[in-house]
Amino acid sequence: MSPGRTGAGRASRTRGPGSTRGYGVTRWGRAFVDVVEGAGSGEPDRRRITQARRYFRDRHAHRLHIGAASVSASVRGSQLDPFDVTLTMRAVDAGTVVDLLRHRDAAGDLMTLTRGEQPTALGELLLPTESADIAADCTCPDEAPRCIHVLCVAYEVAAEIDRNPTTLLTVMGTDLSELLDAASRRSGDDRFGTEDDTAAAPVIDFYGTHATLPPLPAPPPMNPLMDLDGDALRSALRASGISPADVGETLDTLDLLYTRLRDN
Known part of the structure; x- marks a missing residue:
């Protein structure tokens, strides 16, 4: 895996008068925020979310560091000393991601990503889908699983994902070169043949009396x-x-x- 990178340089640039900060303005950035905020797992804590958004806009987060499946930062809060925040993600496996992309006939998503786009199939495989995929720790006394400082750091990460989609790969424990290497190895295996090539593919009769229907799709929240x-x-x-x-x-x-x- 590639070494972590620091996002604080871009996050701390001086803005002009009247400028506003945004996060979650792309689908990947918004999906990351929804999971951290707990969307779909009960009523989110709107008081903390509102305060964390103010912290983000007022640049309370400093020393943001995005590494492989780990994010750290310090956040100025209500006390004199800043609080230390760490987010730890459940890392994805590059080989598994490539296999699933090929199964969906979406291997081209990797090249789409190199153009700065956010392909749908790749995002569905990379993005966390539930709060348990992201462990959070903060040195503040708030015992809530998602305190104001954790949410503020999550918004900083989402803003980085908005600016550069490959940031999501780092956040989830991989990088583009690792995925491309895995795709190249899979292509080589296909060229020389594998044991799976001799296995008969199951035949599913969707129109017979004993039809096995595919599962219903699970659309993402709009x-x-x-x-x-x-x-x-x-x-x-x-x-x-x-x-x-x-x-x-x-x-x-x-x-x-x-x-x-x-x-x-």
Whole structure:
């Protein structure tokens, strides 16, 4: 695996007056945030989420380091000394990811990723799907599984994923070169043949009296904000009289309302 990289350099760049920070503006970034916030596993703690979003916008996180299946940072909170946060992900296996991509006839997703895109099939295999996939630890006294400081660091990670999709690979314990190497080895095995080549593929009669139907698909949770033109939405909000400094908080409020509509 490749050594970890530090994302703090990009995360700490000075922004101009009135600029706002965003995270989860791509599907991969949003999916990562949804899992950390606990989407789909009960009612998320909106008070902590709201405060963590303010921490993110006000740049309370420092020394962000994204390594293989591990993220660390320090976050300024209510006390004099910052709190140390560590996120540990359940790492994926590169060979298994490549095998599943080939099974889905989606091996081309790896090349799509090199163009800076976020292919659907690869994202489904890489992204965490439940809160247990991400272990969090913070030195603050809050005993909640997702304290304000943990959420703030998760938003920083999502922002890095938004900027560079290959960050998700590092977060989940692999990298592009490892996946490409695994794909190359699998292609070599196919060229020389394997024992599986002689195995007869099962025949499934979907239209017979004893048909075995495929399982129903499990669509990912939808987020209406993701389907809107972000620039147009921000322009509309500013035209309605909202100051540029409040646009980020207004988008958070809209996200909360859409989440309540979806969950209820």
